[in-house]
Amino acid sequence: MAEKIKTIAVLTSGGDAPGMNAAIRAVVRTAIVKKVKVLAINGGFEGMIEGNFVEMDAGSVSNIIHKGGTIIKTSRSPRFRKKQWRKVAYEQLKKAGVGGVVIIGGNGSLAGAHVFTSEFDMPFIGIPKTIDNDIYGTDYSIGFDTATNTALEAIDKIRDTANSHHRLFFVEVMGRDMGFIALHCGISSGAEMILVPENKNNISELMERLERGWARHKSSMIVVVAEGAVKGGVNAIAEKVKAKFKQYEIRISVLGYFQRGGNPSCFDRFIASLFGNHAVKALLSGKRHVLVGLQNNQITYTALRKVSEGKHHINKKLLDIANELSC
Numbered sequence: 638m639a640e641k642i643k644t645i646a647v648l649t650s651g652g653d654a655p656g657m658n659a660a661i662r663a664v665v666r667t668a669i670v671k672k673v674k675v676l677a678i679n680g681g682f683e684g685m686i687e688g689n690f691v692e693m694d695a696g697s698v699s700n701i702i703h704k705g706g707t708i709i710k711t712s713r714s715p716r717f718r719k720k721q722w723r724k725v726a727y728e729q730l731k732k733a734g735v736g737g738v739v740i741i742g743g744n745g746s747l748a749g750a751h752v753f754t755s756e757f758d759m760p761f762i763g764i765p766k767t768i769d770n771d772i773y774g775t776d777y778s779i780g781f782d783t784a785t786n787t788a789l790e791a792i793d794k795i796r797d798t799a800n801s802h803h804r805l806f807f808v809e810v811m812g813r814d815m816g817f818i819a820l821h822c823g824i825s826s827g828a829e830m831i832l833v834p835e836n837k838n839n840i841s842e843l844m845e846r847l848e849r850g851w852a853r854h855k856s857s858m859i860v861v862v863a864e865g866a867v868k869g870g871v872n873a874i875a876e877k878v879k880a881k882f883k884q885y886e887i888r889i890s891v892l893g894y895f896q897r898g899g900n901p902s903c904f905d906r907f908i909a910s911l912f913g914n915h916a917v918k919a920l921l922s923g924k925r926h927v928l929v930g931l932q933n934n935q936i937t938y939t940a941l942r943k944v945s946e947g948k949h950h951i952n953k954k955l956l957d958i959a960n961e962l963s964c
């Protein structure tokens with residue numbers, strides 16, 4: 638029988654996302670309730686390599702549930718890609734008496750955790766976080782809801798100025814190579830068109846839609862563009878449109894890192910709290926190398942191997958619905 642875990646460690650890794658603090662809080666508080674010592678690893682995998690660990694108590698996670706970012710810092714660690722540094726990280730965990738790790742991370746970090754667990758004997762449980770929402774094994778990742786609402790608020794404001802000036806705006810949102818943020822805030826803001834990386838051949842459709850919009854004397858038009866949707870980015874597509882429709886005023890707004898910060902939404906705090914609680918219980922009950930996720934409104938566990946091989950994809954039917962609604 639596996640030895641009882643007496644000490645666990647928690648880290649945040651990769652790009653930050655609103656709701657990470659709520660997950661840290663849930664991990665720490667659950668561990669304390671279960672009478673397990675809990676260490677925070679400061680600075681993601683880099684902190685693991687450096688042995689930058691600090692013991693947490695219930696008070697150390699007070700008043701953080703509503704805050705964006707991560708109180709234990711994060712990093713994208715090039716060193717952790719090399720086995721020699723993963724070995725150092727393993728030795729640091731063993732030296733600190735760590736019997737299991739909860740990692741709050743995105744695709745890259747969870748893939749790193751999978752590689753680590755195939756080399757070293759250390760149980761890992763993953764908690765999905767990324768504003769991109771592209772992690773296999775969960776319908777929602779921590780941060781997506783907040784980022785989408787932040788982008789939506791910005792687009793609503795852009796609509797006001799666009800309307801006043803009778804302008805077309807291209808609004809670029811984040812999402813790396815996935816269109817979740819663009820799709821959700823595009824539908825919710827009533828965008829005239831949504832460009833996502835998953836559907837690249839739509840420039841002629843865009844031109845047609847804009848032409849129709851101008852023919853209808855629309856007072857404003859918004860095109861939501863996911864980063865990675867168009868070769869050359871939002872500027873390239875705006876230039877093409879400007880060249881064709883010289884008589885219209887066109888502006889570009891790139892929302893950028895604004896989308897990664899801010900107070901997490903109720904939903905992000907809620908799922909982060911559930912994920913953190915279930916992650917610790919999973920670790921203590923003997924589950925190994927799985928991601929805690931939410932699928933069809935149920936908490937689920939998916940092997941980190943599968944998570945590292947797969948991706949969560951948008952439902953392309955939603956693009957058709959978006960087009961129908963913005964006809």
Ligand code: F6P
Nearest residue numbers: 652743767768769811812813897
């Ligand atoms: O994965 C989250 C994300 O914000 C993406 O949407 C974006 O493409 C990327 O991170 C930016 O990465 P970095 O923080 O390394 O600039």
